[in-house]
């Protein structure tokens with residue numbers, strides 16, 4: 001099969017109308033369109049916890065990514081403007097929880113509030129980190145590095161212990177929570 005045919009076979013069923021396509025250089029005037037463009041990247045959803053100066057705390061984050069298998073490293077990006085920034089960039093340990101499709105309430109809780117006190121079934125992990133129940137994967141990490149990243153930082157964690165189970169993931173796409181079943185299947 002030629003390259004041309006191969007491309008045609010993978011073309012979207014309904015190609016975007018030319019009118020729908022926007023092209024711009026990101027600048028202060030196109031912030032909204034830039035967010036929209038980035039929001040077309042579907043992600044999973046995590047809650048990251050640590051023990052801050054005010055006690056156990058968490059934050060909802062979709063900037064999580066795996067980084068290295070050997071050594072085992074993962075990363076995420078806290079916003080410098082966040083009131084939780086210092087706690088997460090100066091901690092010794094953090095726990096990264098990958099949420100299941102039935103855990104939207106947990107994601108919404110930690111988007112609004114930091115404290116873990118209202119969450120039932122929290123256990124203490126390495127270094128006293130709060131571990132949340134019912135998640136798909138929990139990665140207990142030591143803080144490995146913090147790199148600059150514009151108005152965010154890139155926090156790298158070295159994974160010390162993994163707990164995981166199968167299940168459907170919670171998905172974040174175009175500013176909303178979804179399950180994989182809600183998304184159209186690829187051809």
Ligand SMILES: Cc1cc2nc3c(=O)[nH]c(=O)nc-3n(C[C@H](O)[C@H](O)[C@H](O)COP(=O)(O)O)c2cc1C
Pocket residue numbers: 045059060061062063064076077078079081082083084085107110111112172
């Ligand atoms: C789906 C989702 C993903 C998010 N991802 C991040 C993230 O990667 N980094 C971040 O700093 N904040 C992220 N946030 C925002 C925080 O969860 C939280 O709303 C914000 O830190 C609140 O401000 P505060 O920390 O000053 O209270 C995300 C929020 C949602 C709902």
